[in-house]
Every structure is written in structure tokens, then in C-alpha cells.
Amino acid sequence: MSLDPDDPRAPYQQVSSALRAQILTKKFQPGEQLPSGPELAKHYGVARMTVSKALKILQDEGLIVTRQGSGSFVRERTERPVGLRPHLEQAFTEQQVTIDFAGFSSETLHNAMQEPLDKVRSGRLTPESISVRLLLPDTSASMAVPVLVDELEDDPALRNRARDIALTNAGGILHSVEVLAELGLIQTASVQVKVHRASSLFKLYILNRTEAFFGFYPLREKSVPIDGESKTFYDVTGKDTTLFRHTAGPDDASMGSQYVQQAQMWFDSVWQTIAYERAK
Template identity: 60%
Template sequence: MALDPDDPRPPYVQVANSLRAAILTRKFEPGEKLPSGPQLAKTYGVARMTVQQAVRTLREEGLVVSRQGSGVFVRERTSRPVGLRPHIERCFEEEAVTIDFAGFGGETLHGALQEPLDKVRHGRLTPQRIHIRLLVPDTTQPMTVPRRVDLSGDDPEARKRMARIMMRHTQGIEDAVHELGMLGLVEKATVETRVHAAIPQFKLYILNSAETFFGYYPVAPNTVLLGKEKAEIYDLLGRDTVLFHQAKDEDPESTGSQYVAQSQMWFDSVWSTIAKDREE
């Protein structure tokens, strides 16, 4: 794959074009890690600086993302939902795991945590510290969503249903993570849950302060059981939400780095000001 010496374009442009073609023809799949800088330099017969310039070009085009300490990866396509689960499992390969979640009930997070937590139990993943923060709505306060479609204000029954769903998943996360600490499989395992008086319009995941996943909750009619009767409510439907992925890289001014930093800033600001510990 040596470059054409008769090509008048700069070497970094030729390398970028070759890698771009490999990505667009799926020789490198979305989410796949590219060869390392030294490997690419050897493959193309160029200096490592040339490879770095080529990768920077592809990063600016949104085709690749650099992850600190991990390498360069083909960016997940935003035209389809990004798989949260493998990124969470990769998060658990680190010595210290931090996950911040803001949203409705944590159902997706609860499901995505099951496999990595099982691998910790079986010694296949060995983080030493796990810290998860859950920022969810205060269901003791009046809300306009969820509510029955024939109501115009707060619906206590729909709110109680929301509270049960939220409790099931947040408590499930707390129990599973705390169990690892009780068994001595990790040095420290903590889960904190705080509530705030706002209707969640989106879900946000921040993994190890290095990656974010963001998606909107659509409000749509949904037939559910309220008490013992079927009712049609306007509900927050997040299971099939498309998640948009951003990751921090070595350039603090890049879109990914700034998006992660601003997401962390927003989460920390809500957590430390208007959020309060959930009352059991």
C-alpha cells in the first residue's frame, strides 16, 4: 500500500484518501479500531506525523474518533442507534469505572450493565472502583407527562406507574453494583441516585468522562395499565431512542472533546444544585 510517488498530492492527503475509501467501503466497520499510528506509517511508508495529519483530516470529517489511551476508531453511524452495551463493557476494562446517567428510569442502562457486571463476578473483567450516578425525575412532584390523553394536567396514577418503573431499574442497578462490593470483587462500588423536579426530555450517558451518548425521548400515545384498568397515556418512550455518540480525543477544541466536557459540566451543575437525594 505504498503511496504513488508520481501523485502530486501531499502524502497525508493520499493516506487520508486511502483510509477514507477503506471506511466507506466497510473494509473497516463502524466501531472498528484502526491500525496503530506506527502500523499505518509502516504500511504506507510514511512518517508518523503524516499519519497523524491524515487521521486529523478524517476526524474533522466525522469519519473517525480518537479515544485517549485506546486508539482511533471508525465512528458509529448516527443514521442508526449506536450500541451502548459494548461501550459500557469497554468502560469496565478500566481500573476505575464512572457512569453518569440522566433521564427517565434507567431501563436501558440497567439492561446494558448486566453482561459487564456478570463478567466482573466471573473474574473476566477486573475494575477496582465503580461509581454510578443516576439523575432522574422527582415523581412526588406534579408532572404533565406521563398523563392520560384526556387530561390536561398532572395525573397521579400515571406518575405512580412512572415511579414504580423508575424504582425497579434504579434499585436493580444499585443492588447489582453494591453486591460486587459486598463480595469483595471490587475495592469500592457505589451508586448514588438523585432526583430533580423536571420532566426528562432526553437521556444522557457519560462514560468515564470520556464518551457521551445522547438521545431524545419522544412523547407518544401508549396503552398501559393504570391500577387494574387499561388507559391511553402520553408517555416518554425511550427504548428505541437513537443515541448520538461523541468521544473525547487529544484535541481539547474538537467537537467530541467539547461535547463531552459540556455534557459533564451540565450533569455536575444539576447534580450539585437543584437535585436532591431520593427519599426511600
């Protein structure tokens, strides 16, 4: 099986997507060992390094575990949180795509959106509209995190660093979505950003008002050079967040439906009351 030469995605992304689909559809059963690296490289007609990068993606998503000297195995309980990416891509199969995010910087969302947006560019996904709302912390005032380890002291340089990370990723999402509208690939595009005076200690994604993903940010001690000075501080680590998925079903009284309803109600209430546009 060779890869699609017309697919604009990198080969390792195509391989990870193919393997992900086989895992989620149970063609590879929980606990089953995947073919070896050389076998996968031969099967897809790619280099061993390409396979390694593809497997790393699946490992980061929690779909597989890799055991030194033994190979890669489908995680025994694939019903556990498996990451945002495959569900986000599924959300783009709808005509009206809505994404609401509340969290620290939207970095994970920015990265996860690239694959479905690439598929929109190539015509593999054809939504009519994309609407994104980002609810982020206001970094212009003191925050619970990031904060210096020494006496939990506030440091404007740390907040400026957090601001730059958030602006970079929000700007990346805005540009990627607006380009699709400029090219005429979608009819309407909207990316809005608001901030609020609270530190984000959790992240929330709501996709198409029917799926909610919630996770707590673990706090870690970090040391990084800022303006030539090493800073040791506590910060959130979004890449270590385990997401729990809740889906609205046909029964409005089900636990999943109620969770999505309440999550959407919370997001809308904050967005409409205490959230405001970031000062330029």
C-alpha cells in the same frame, strides 16, 4: 467454533457478543450479508432459536438489518449510532469506572450493565471501582409526561407507575454493583440516586468522563390498565431513543472533547444544585 463453557452468560449473549466484535472490527463489512441462521447455529454449536435471539440484540442495537426472505446484513453505515451496550462494556476495561446518567428511569442502563457486570463476576473484567450517579425526575409532583391524553391532565397513578419503574431499575443497579464489592471483586462501589423537579425529555450517559451519549425521548400514546382502569396517556419511549455518541480526544478544542466537557459540566451543576435525594 464452540462457546466458552466457563462463560456465565447465556449462549445467545455470547453469540451476539462474538458477532458484534466482528462487525465493529469490520470483519463483516458494511452491507455484507451475515451467514444464515443454520450456518451460524452450526458454527457456534447452538440452536437456531439461540441465533435468532442473538441477531435480535444486534438488530435492536442498530448494527444489522434483517430482510424477510433474504437474511441479515451489516448496516451500511455502522458509524451511525449503534447503541450503548458495546461502549459500556469497553468502559469497564478501565480501573475506575464512572457512569453518570440523566433520564427517565435508567431501565436501558440497568439492562446494558448486566453483561459487563457478569464479566466482572467471572473475572474477565477487573475494574477496581465502580461509581454510578442516576439523575431522575421527581415523580411526587405534576410532570409534563406521563400525562393523560384527555386535556393533558395530570394523574397521580401514572406518576406512581413511573416511580415504580424508576425505583425497580435503580434498585437493580445498586444491588448488582454492591454485590461485586461484597464478594471482594471490586475495591469500592457507589450508586447514588438524586431527583429534580423537571420532566426528562432526553437521556444522557457519560462514561468515564470521556464518552457522552445523548438522545431525545420520542413521545407515544399508550394504553395500560392501572388499578383495574384503562389509562390512555402520553409517555416517553426509551427503547426508541437514538443515541448520538461524542468522544473526548487528545485535542481539548475538538468538537467531541468540548461536547463531553459541556455534558459533564451540565450534569455536575444539576447534581450539585437543584437535585436532591428522593424522599423515602
